[in-house]
Amino acid sequence: MYYIGLDIGGMSIKGALFSKNGDILERGTLKTVTNQDYKIFVERLRDLCLDMLKRQKLNQKDLIGVGMAIPGSIDSKRGVITYANNIAFKNVPIVKEFQKHINVPVKIGNDANVAVLGEMHFGSAKNYKDIVFITLGTGIGTGIISGGKLILGKAGAGGEGGHMIIRFNGEPCTCGRKGCWESYGSATALIRQTKEAIDKNPNSILAHIANKEGTVNGKTAFDAEKQGDLVGAKVVKRYLRYVGEGLVNLVNIFRPEIVLIGGGISNEGDSLMRRIQAFVNRYSYGADNKTRVLVKKAELMNDAGIYGCLAMFLEN
Amino acid sequence: MYYIGLDIGGMSIKGALFSKNGDILERGTLKTVTNQDYKIFVERLRDLCLDMLKRQKLNQKDLIGVGMAIPGSIDSKRGVITYANNIAFKNVPIVKEFQKHINVPVKIGNDANVAVLGEMHFGSAKNYKDIVFITLGTGIGTGIISGGKLILGKAGAGGEGGHMIIRFNGEPCTCGRKGCWESYGSATALIRQTKEAIDKNPNSILAHIANKEGTVNGKTAFDAEKQGDLVGAKVVKRYLRYVGEGLVNLVNIFRPEIVLIGGGISNEGDSLMRRIQAFVNRYSYGADNKTRVLVKKAELMNDAGIYGCLAMFLEN
Numbered sequence: 001m002y003y004i005g006l007d008i009g010g011m012s013i014k015g016a017l018f019s020k021n022g023d024i025l026e027r028g029t030l031k032t033v034t035n036q037d038y039k040i041f042v043e044r045l046r047d048l049c050l051d052m053l054k055r056q057k058l059n060q061k062d063l064i065g066v067g068m069a070i071p072g073s074i075d076s077k078r079g080v081i082t083y084a085n086n087i088a089f090k091n092v093p094i095v096k097e098f099q100k101h102i103n104v105p106v107k108i109g110n111d112a113n114v115a116v117l118g119e120m121h122f123g124s125a126k127n128y129k130d131i132v133f134i135t136l137g138t139g140i141g142t143g144i145i146s147g148g149k150l151i152l153g154k155a156g157a158g159g160e161g162g163h164m165i166i167r168f169n170g171e172p173c174t175c176g177r178k179g180c181w182e183s184y185g186s187a188t189a190l191i192r193q194t195k196e197a198i199d200k201n202p203n204s205i206l207a208h209i210a211n212k213e214g215t216v217n218g219k220t221a222f223d224a225e226k227q228g229d230l231v232g233a234k235v236v237k238r239y240l241r242y243v244g245e246g247l248v249n250l251v252n253i254f255r256p257e258i259v260l261i262g263g264g265i266s267n268e269g270d271s272l273m274r275r276i277q278a279f280v281n282r283y284s285y286g287a288d289n290k291t292r293v294l295v296k297k298a299e300l301m302n303d304a305g306i307y308g309c310l311a312m313f314l315e316n
Numbered sequence: 317m318y319y320i321g322l323d324i325g326g327m328s329i330k331g332a333l334f335s336k337n338g339d340i341l342e343r344g345t346l347k348t349v350t351n352q353d354y355k356i357f358v359e360r361l362r363d364l365c366l367d368m369l370k371r372q373k374l375n376q377k378d379l380i381g382v383g384m385a386i387p388g389s390i391d392s393k394r395g396v397i398t399y400a401n402n403i404a405f406k407n408v409p410i411v412k413e414f415q416k417h418i419n420v421p422v423k424i425g426n427d428a429n430v431a432v433l434g435e436m437h438f439g440s441a442k443n444y445k446d447i448v449f450i451t452l453g454t455g456i457g458t459g460i461i462s463g464g465k466l467i468l469g470k471a472g473a474g475g476e477g478g479h480m481i482i483r484f485n486g487e488p489c490t491c492g493r494k495g496c497w498e499s500y501g502s503a504t505a506l507i508r509q510t511k512e513a514i515d516k517n518p519n520s521i522l523a524h525i526a527n528k529e530g531t532v533n534g535k536t537a538f539d540a541e542k543q544g545d546l547v548g549a550k551v552v553k554r555y556l557r558y559v560g561e562g563l564v565n566l567v568n569i570f571r572p573e574i575v576l577i578g579g580g581i582s583n584e585g586d587s588l589m590r591r592i593q594a595f596v597n598r599y600s601y602g603a604d605n606k607t608r609v610l611v612k613k614a615e616l617m618n619d620a621g622i623y624g625c626l627a628m629f630l631e632n
Contacts, residue, residue, distance in 0.1 A: 073602060083602055130470050142569070146469065151462050153571025154446050154609070158462070160601045164565040167484040168495075168558075175601050177564070179484075242484075248493070249480040253458070253569065255469025285476045285491050286389060286399055293470070 002062050004049050005309025007069045007111070008032065010086035013045070016306040017052040020064070022122060024306075026052040038092045046101040065105040066098070067309025069114035073157040076109050082155055107312040111305055113150050113159055115298075116143030117315065118308030119260055123300040130256040133298060134161070135263035136243065140182040146254055150315075162186070166246050181246035187218040187264050190239050194221045197235045205229035218264050222272075240272075244279035251293055252285045262298035273297055318378050320365050321625025323385045323427070324348065326402035329361070332622040333368040336380070338438060340622075342368040354408045362417040381421040382414070383625025385430035389473040392425050398471055423628040427621055429466050429475055431614075432459030433631065434624030435576055439616040446572040449614060450477070451579035452559065456498040462570055466631075478502070482562050497562035503534040503580050506555050510537045513551045521545035534580050538588075556588075560595035567609055568601045578614035589613055 002025070003018040010032060017026040028048050033041070049066065053059055072084030079095025095106045109117070116133035119125045125133070129148040135141040142161030144151040151158050162182035163175045170179025171189075183189055194216050198207045206224035209232075210216045221239070224232025247259060261276065277295040284293060300307055318341070319334040326348060333342040344364050349357070365382065369375055388400030395411025411422045425433070432449035435441045441449070445464040451457040458477030460467040467474050478498035479491045486495025487505075499505055510532050514523045522540035525548075526532045537555070540548025563575060577592065593611040600609060616623055 130474075144569075146462065146467050146474070147465055149463055149465060151570060153462065154573045155571075157602065158446075158569065158571035160568040160571075163568045163601045164480070165482055165561050168482055168486070168500075168561060170484070177561075177599055184484075245481050245484060245493075249565075250569075252476040252479045253460075253474065253566075254467060255471075255474035255476075257470045283493055285479045286473065 001064050002053075002058060003064055003310050003313060004052065004066045005069070005306035006045060006048070006066065007114075007305030007309065008071065008087065009111070010034075010071060013048065014302070014306055015048045015052055016303075016309075017056060017058075018310050022307075022310060026056050028052045032087060034086070035088045038089060038094065039097060041087075042094060042097045042101065045098060049102060060102050060104070063102065063104045065107065065313050066102065067114070067312045068094070068106065068108045069111040069305040069309055070094075070108055071111045073155065074108055074110045075155045076107065076152070077156075079106065079108060081108070082157065105313075107309075109308070109312060110143075110156060110159060112141035112143035113152070114143075114308035114312065115141075115262070115300075115304035116145055116260070116308070117150065117311035118300055118304040118306070119298055120145060121311040121314055122307045123304060124260050124296050124298055125258055128257045130254065131258055131260065132247075132250050132254055132256040133260040133262065134247065134250075135298075136185060136261065136265035137187050137263035139188070140186050140246070141263070142250070144250070144254060144256075146256075161246070161250055164246060164249060166242070166249065181242070181249075184242035185239070185246050189242070190218050190221065190235075190265065191216055193239055194235055197221070197231055201231045204231035206232040206235070219267075222268050240275055240279065244276060244283065247276065248280060248283045251280055256293060258294045258296060260296055260298040262301065262304065266297050269297065317380050318369075318374060319380055319626050319629060320368065320382045321385070321622035322361060322364070322382065323430075323621030323625065324387070324403065325427070326350075326387060329364065330618070330622055331364045331368055332619075332625075333372060334626050338623075338626060342371050344368045348403060350402070351404045354405060354410065355413060357403075358410060358413045358417065361414060365418060376418050376420070379418065379420045381423065381629050382418065383430070383628045384410070384422065384424045385427040385621040385625055386410075386424055387427045389471065390424055390426045391471045392423065392468070393472075395422065395424060397424070398473065421629075423625075425466075425624070425628060426459075426472060426475060428457035428459035429468070430459075430624035430628065431457075431578070431616075431620035432461055432576070432624070433466065433627035434616055434620040434622070435614055436461060437627040437630055438623045439620060440576050440612050440614055441574055444573045446570065447574055447576065448563075448566050448570055448572040449576040449578065450563065450566070451614075452501060452577065452581035453503050453579035455504070456502050456562070457579070458566070460566070460570060460572075462572075477562070477566055480562060480565060482558070482565065497558070497565075500558035501555070501562050505558070506534050506537065506551075506581065507532050509555055510551055513537070513547055517547045520547035522548040522551070535583075538584050556591055556595065560592060560599065563592065564596060564599045567596055572609060574610045574612060576612055576614040578617065578620065582613050585613065
């Protein structure tokens with residue numbers, strides 16, 4: 001009795017074969033090919049599944065279910081990818097197509113939503129029922145559980161908290177609005193902010209580090225700050241305020257018990273969590289009367305998605 | 317077999333005696349007294365209830381339940397007003413206290429949350445399960461239902477969508493943040509924006525209307541616009557963008573089926589709804605692929621709260 005989880009990303013597809021107890025017995029990876037006919041896409045998923053089963057000397061009959069985490073708007077009830085920009089799919093009946101090959105129960109969900117289920121059942125948010133999960137990566141992903149239930153919205157299109165404007169008339173966003181949180185609080189935004197600071201301060205430690213490494217990434221400003229650089233410290237301070245403002249918006253709307261931070265930026269670890277915690281404590285609504293909202297690093301990291309695929313089968 | 321609903325506002329307390337079918341048989345009103353001992357406050361609520369019953373020749377035994385809509389953070393499970401700024405209550409065990417006088421099941425909830433339940437069961441949002449309800453009044457209130465369930469959050473402190481910043485470093489808000497939606501999109505904010513425009517344009521039709529009426533209210537700019545005034549039209553256009561930006565934030569987070577607009581500003585009616593609808597259509601995430609989000613006026617108006625009190629007894 002085994003489960004398979006498939007975490008479909010814009011770059012790669014991660015697979016895991018689970019025992020009923022939630023142990024990962026086998027892993028597999030595929031490169032994501034975009035603009036592919038969805039039937040071929042599904043055949044490759046099938047092959048990934050069969051390959052993992054084979055390596056454990058198992059076959060299709062040993063499977064209880066397959067879960068898939070997919071970036072985009074997912075209609076879980078109908079088993080359809082409504083819209084997935086990254087893999088260029090629109091109205092793809094992926095569950096039906098997959099079951100032509102392997103006839104088991106298949107559950108699908110939006111990647112951030114599936115990830116928060118993973119954290120709730122197996123990770124940092126065990127025993128919590130009101131959870132805001134954000135990923136600070138290429139964009140800002142949000143997966144939110146309120147009263148033990150995922151926020152799904154009409155046809156699974158909810159949960160786009162990254163596309164909440166925090167700065168009226170601000171930076172243009174790919175979504176067509178100006179000033180989205182994602183345009184200020186994502187790793188991509190931090191890199192842009194770091195580059196701007198380097199251009200203005202070519203003699204700073206920040207510029208020196210970037211020069212030495214030959215690149216600017218989400219760590220550069222944090223590293224400069226650790227070396228006592230005021231320019232780097234200013235970039236980080238500003239960036240964390242952007243992260244904090246959007247996060248407090250979500251805290252005021254949902255008043256979760258716990259906030260989980262994931263994505264590349266979360267690798268800054270405890271010191272980052274403490275700073276975000278302090279911001280949330282100070283600025284969330286009714287701060288003097290509030291029961292505290294805990295801020296924690298999402299511990300499953302890159303495995304939140306595949307664990308979440310298994311978690312979908314534990315949900316009602 | 318009757319219910320009573322008590323909608324406790326900052327200015328007045330509205331009561332209604334309901335038949336089991338949801339017909340209002342009797343109404344009553346009290347002036348809200350703030351900074352009052354909560355035991356006296358509850359005695360006045362009791363008197364209001366008994367008075368309505370008496371007028372229908374009924375008594376306590378005919379009551380099945382009493383619902384209360386209260387502004388602030390409400391712990392419905394424990395029956396406690398955690399924090400209600402307007403009536404200066406903190407950790408008040410109102411249910412227990414009320415039941416000392418009238419021993420029936422009592423349900424309490426935050427006013428905006430109760431109002432959206434009223435609209436879902438008796439008003440504009442019948443048959444919908446994903447609903448965003450906003451009131452554009454003194455502040456901005458939000459009551460949100462996702463997948464048929466109210467967003468309550470930890471200890472009932474969720475649902476403060478008005479305190480979501482939409483303008484980084486903007487106008488100071490009473491909550492301690494800068495740039496909250498409420499500071500731009502409430503009726504109070506529109507009045508401020510209208511006054512600013514009048515100061516800058518003392519010869520405008522807008523200024524003329526304000527002069528004639530001797531006051532500026534939430535209608536002034538809309539009225540000037542209707543008379544062809546460009547200054548008034550500009551104020552309205554800007555204001556509706558503020559309303560729209562915050563609303564689209566909520567639409568992106570929740571992707572409701574329907575958005576209900578209540579509060580004083582909603583009296584502008586259909587033409588206002590059409591303009592907000594157009595904004596939501598244009599700017600919500602994945603707008604070209606989306607299933608439309610319907611924008612509608614909240615039809616129960618000032619009765620949403622008392623109907624919501626009854627609706628609480630229809631919820632699980």
